[in-house]
Amino acid sequence: MYPEVMSSPIVEMESFKYMKYIIVLICQMVVHRFCDNLTFGHTLLILPLEPSSTPQAVTVSATSSKSIFVSWDPVIADDRNGIIKGYIVNYQALPNGYIVAKILSITNEEQNNRQTVTLSNLNEFTNYSIGVLAFTVFGNGPVSVGQVVETLEDNVLLNLTILPLEPSGAPQAVTVGVTSSRSISVSWHPVIAEDRNGIIKGYKINYHALPNNYVVTKFLNITKEQQNKRQTVTLDNLNDIGVLAFTAFGNGPASVGQVVETLEDTTTGSHETEIPLEDVTLTVTACGAPLGSKGKKYILD
Numbered sequence: 001m002y003p004e005v006m007s008s009p010i011v012e013m014e015s016f017k018y019m020k021y022i023i024v025l026i027c028q029m030v031v032h033r034f035c036d037n038l039t040f041g042h043t044l045l046i047l048p049l050e051p052s053s054t055p056q057a058v059t060v061s062a063t064s065s066k067s068i069f070v071s072w073d074p075v076i077a078d079d080r081n082g083i084i085k086g087y088i089v090n091y092q093a094l095p096n097g098y099i100v101a102k103i104l105s106i107t108n109e110e111q112n113n114r115q116t117v118t119l120s121n122l123n124e125f126t127n128y129s130i131g132v133l134a135f136t137v138f139g140n141g142p143v144s145v146g147q148v149v150e151t152l153e154d155n156v157l158l159n160l161t162i163l164p165l166e167p168s169g170a171p172q173a174v175t176v177g178v179t180s181s182r183s184i185s186v187s188w189h190p191v192i193a194e195d196r197n198g199i200i201k202g203y204k205i206n207y208h209a210l211p212n213n214y215v216v217t218k219f220l221n222i223t224k225e226q227q228n229k230r231q232t233v234t235l236d237n238l239n240d241i242g243v244l245a246f247t248a249f250g251n252g253p254a255s256v257g258q259v260v261e262t263l264e265d266t267t268t269g270s271h272e273t274e275i276p277l278e279d280v281t282l283t284v285t286a287c288g289a290p291l292g293s294k295g296k297k298y299i300l301d
Contacts, residue, residue, distance in 0.1 A: 051134045051141025053079035055087060055115075058132050058144045065124040065154045071116040075134045075141065082136040083108060089117055090143060094127040125153045167245045167252025169195030171203065171231075174243055174255045179234065181263040187232035191245045191252060198247040200227055205243045206254070207235055 056073040063069050070089055074080075086105040092098065104117050122128065127150045131143040172189040179185050186205060190196075202221035208214060220233050244254040 049081040050136055050139030051075050051080050051082075051084065054142050054144040055132045055134055058130075058147060060130050060147045060149045062149050062151050063118070065152045066120060066122050068119045068122060068128060068130065068149055068151065069116065070119060070130055070132065071114060072132050072144070073114050074112055077112075079141075080111075080134070080136070082138065084111055084134050085136055086134075087115060088133050088135060088140065089119065089130065090133070091119055091128050091130045093123055094129055094148065122151050124151055126151050165197035166247055166250030167191050167196050167198075167200065170253045170255040171243050171245055172255075173230075174258065176258055176260045178260055178262055184235045184260055184262065185232060186235060186243060187230060188243055188255070189230050190228055193228075195252075196227075196245070196247070198249065199224060200245050201247055203231060203233075203243055203245050204251065205233055205235065210259070 053075055055075055058070070058072040061069050068091070072087070075084060084106065086103060089102045089104065090099055091102070092100070102117060102119060104115060106113075106115065119128075119130075127148055129146040129148050131146045133143040134141045169191045171191055174186070174188040176187075177185045184207075188203075191200060200222060202219060205218045205220070206215050207218070208216060218233060218235060220231060222229075222231065245252045
């Protein structure tokens, strides 16, 4: 004889908004100790579900050699199966690093917001696989398709000390003129401002008598107020000639060499007449030197 199955009463139960449920019917058999009758009871278990789909529109981008930025849209409303309590971002250094999870909790008011996290303390110049899932109080939903991104390579930053330089350009518009059998006048415009590389402290005029006398240097110091002024020197006791500028950190390049010839002394009675022998040119750089023998050619180095 089969036991009588008791009919189940109608059960009233409170449900929660936006929650899907699994309803499970469990049959219980009760055996009475002192009779042959068997009875069956029924129990209903109402179980909420975890999210049934992944976060949407997941994007990843490397922001440095140690960090990656991750963002995503929420799970579709119909697939949330309750209140989303937060998200888990899983990331793994490829090819075989450990899987690490970063948890982002959210409030009820943030259910429909796009979310972002920054993964930090990563390895330089390394590929990472990244996936995102949502969870409720009852479990985790499926993880999004893994996306691979590579962290940036470190830029090595050096503490640089910027040192002033010597001039990188020569004095401009150098002109020379013979003033006597023993002197030459040299004048020039300053080095172009962009090529000075600091405060011009002065000029050097190098000169020597051709063809092969030793080089002599004459110095002309200038002030800050004279940086943009044309300069002139007279070379006496001539040898050979050239001009350059210098700063406190070194000499600049010399101007193109120019050759000039001093006048020859001619004595007629008690009068001395200076006769030019030929046209000559000089070169000027930021350097200097004395000049000197009569009737000789000089080169300004």
